[in-house]
Amino acid sequence: MQIRSVTIAPTFAEAFDMKATRVIVTAADMGWARDAAAAMTGFGTSVVGCGIEIAVERELAPEETPDHRPGVAILAFGVSGQSLEKQLPLRAGQCVLTCPTTALFAGIDGEKRVPLGRTLRYFGDGYQISKSIGGRRYWRVPVMDGEFLCEEDTARVDAVGGGNFFLIGESIEVVALACRAAVAAIRPLPDVITPFAGGATRSGSKVGSKYPALVASVNEAYCPTLRGAVDSGLDARSNAVLEVVIDGLTPGAVAEAMRVGIHAACEAAGERGLLEITAGNYGGKLGRHCFDLHEVLA
Amino acid sequence: MTLTLRLRSTPPTALDVSSLTLERLGPLSTDQIRRLPLRIGCQATDVATWFDVAGRADEKLGFEGDCRRIDGIGTAWAGGELVVEGSAGAQLGRRMSAGIVRVQGSVGALAASGMRGGVIEIAGDAGEALGGPLRGERTGMRGGRVVVQGNAAAATGHRMRRGTILIGGQAGPRCGWEMVAGTIAAGRVDSTDLGFAMRRGTILILAAAISASAATPSAADPPPPVRPPCFTPPTAAPSGFLQLLLDDLARGAGTETAAAIEQRRWDGGWLRSLGDLSRGGLGEVIW
Known part of the structure; x- marks a missing residue:
């Protein structure tokens, strides 16, 4: 298969079951909301070292938020419910509670819960107020600019992490162009995030390492500088590779993001040096979800 | 199908119908319902003495006639709909846990006493101690929602x-008296002993507070409805929480009340005092 002269490899992306949640940060203006979201989603690129994968899903207009203020929807993904239960209150406490004018709400429904205000309320030192409104429980914690309003908890749901595709090109310039276009196309889509900086990573990894302490290490098959020294997946013209990583609330959302991203990359850099798009997998042995590139693009 | 109890004549004193629950009436035939015992004072009577009975109690129960002396309507109501086509007596919806009770007139004292869930809608006025406890009980209303289109007498939300x-x-005097938690919202409120001994909870005044002696609110410069030192000096009320609360209040409110809520939402200028400090309370009065 080819799109704009870019070869689409007959392979599949292998993704994994994850647990996910959505929270909504609101503030007096979009500036504060963005600031809080940026802090909360910082150091959230990969579960390998960050605990969870977390990023902004989209910005919300005042009419879309519970308290009619500008807001930001954030999606967080963990390998287990416990990782979300550990990371979410920690990040909310250090990054949202501390940010002027903000409030924090659940953004998804479900039975299993991840604590927010249930943990953060103790900052109120006894002056906090609990309030049940419309069947939901909120905590109102007095702070120096007034009051921090925080929902008791948010839900967590089953999700998919690790959807991906590799952009292979003649130079980093053309691959970066394709990558930017792909991520820009994915960003407006609902229910997905691209958690890495800029939506992509240059350090695509394989499972395991020659060093026992490491759970992941370099994917040498796609390192141009090792071409000839290892069993490389790159031909002589391929000098740069970037991997776009996608987490989504459903397999359908991940597949749609892959489809939109691949098309955008081909449109932006096809016939300009983007040579091939392939995907990372482990032979289908590790992840339950396999996204065949040709099927996704069909 | 609806079971209708039409009052035949106004009883000379309060008649307690708290035993007439949907669960109890549902399996019974009309004749069996007519023979159910009802006490009035010390006198033993039956349903047929006071009511004409028609229909079956599958999903809905209706009371017709002037029921101002009929106490305990909707006691322990746990689902389905109850409609009173007129006014009702004391203790309407006592210990109610689910479903909806609609009253097209006014209700007597202690409506929603011990209520834990469900909705009570009252088109007219409510008597004293709406949502309050009976004598000897520690707590009043423990959940659910009561909407009164008219006025409420003294001690609304007691405990x-x-x-x-x-x-x-x-809302009349002593609104929120010894309130422990929950929310009371009123168009206007009599400021006499407002929030007296309240520990937590929210009293929200949508329009203005009036003094006990004033016939109409003073729109020019209304004084704070609560008095120091039992309440803190007024400060700006947190807006985020208020938006959520106003949204919730507007849902299910009557058209006029919902319009008043929307009007006040955009007028802004909300103030808040905390108290009752004399009882170590951190309840809030917002106006």
Whole structure:
């Protein structure tokens, strides 16, 4: 298969079951909301070292938020419910509670819960107020600019992490162009995030390492500088590779993001040096979800 | 299908119908319902003495006639709909846990006493101690929602612990007396002993507070409805929480009340005092 002269490899992306949640940060203006979201989603690129994968899903207009203020929807993904239960209150406490004018709400429904205000309320030192409104429980914690309003908890749901595709090109310039276009196309889509900086990573990894302490290490098959020294997946013209990583609330959302991203990359850099798009997998042995590139693009 | 109990004549004193629950009436035939015992004072009577009975109690129960002396309507109501086509007596919806009770007139004292869930809608006025406890009980209303289109008499929300009371008109003296938690919202409120001994909870005044002696609110410069030193000096009320609360109050409120809520939402200028400090309370009065 080819799109704009870019070869689409007959392979599949292998993704994994994850647990996910959505929270909504609101503030007096979009500036504060963005600031809080940026802090909360910082150091959230990969579960390998960050605990969870977390990023902004989209910005919300005042009419879309519970308290009619500008807001930001954030999606967080963990390998287990416990990782979300550990990371979410920690990040909310250090990054949202501390940010002027903000409030924090659940953004998804479900039975299993991840604590927010249930943990953060103790900052109120006894002056906090609990309030049940419309069947939901909120905590109102007095702070120096007034009051921090925080929902008791948010839900967590089953999700998919690790959807991906590799952009292979003649130079980093053309691959970066394709990558930017792909991520820009994915960003407006609902229910997905691209958690890495800029939506992509240059350090695509394989499972395991020659060093026992490491759970992941370099994917040498796609390192141009090792071409000839290892069993490389790159031909002589391929000098740069970037991997776009996608987490989504459903397999359908991940597949749609892959489809939109691949098309955008081909449109932006096809016939300009983007040579091939392939995907990372482990032979289908590790992840339950396999996204065949040709099927996704069909 | 609806079971209708039409009052045949006004009883000379209060008649307690708290035993007439949907669960109890549902399996019974009309004749069996007519023979159910009802006490009036010390006298033993039956349903047929006071009511004409028609229909079956599958999903809905209706009371017709002037029921102002009929106490305990909707006691322990746990689902389905109850409609009173007229006024009702004391203790309407006592210990109610689910479903909806609609009253097209006014209700007597202690409506929603011990209520834990469900909705009570009152088109007219409510008597004293709406959502309050009976004598000897520690807590009043513990959940659910009461909407009164008219006024409420004294001691609304006495010892209320959870739930929401919305009064479209005016709440009488001692509103929120010994309130433990929950929300009372009123169009206007008599400021006499407002929030006296309240520990937690929210009293929201949508329009203005009036003094006990004033016939109409002073729109020019209304004084704070609560008095120091038992309440803190007024400060700006947190807006985020208020938006959520106003949204919730507007849902299910009557058209006029919902319009008043929307009007006040955009007028802004909300103030808040905390108290009753003399009892170590951190309840809030917002106006």
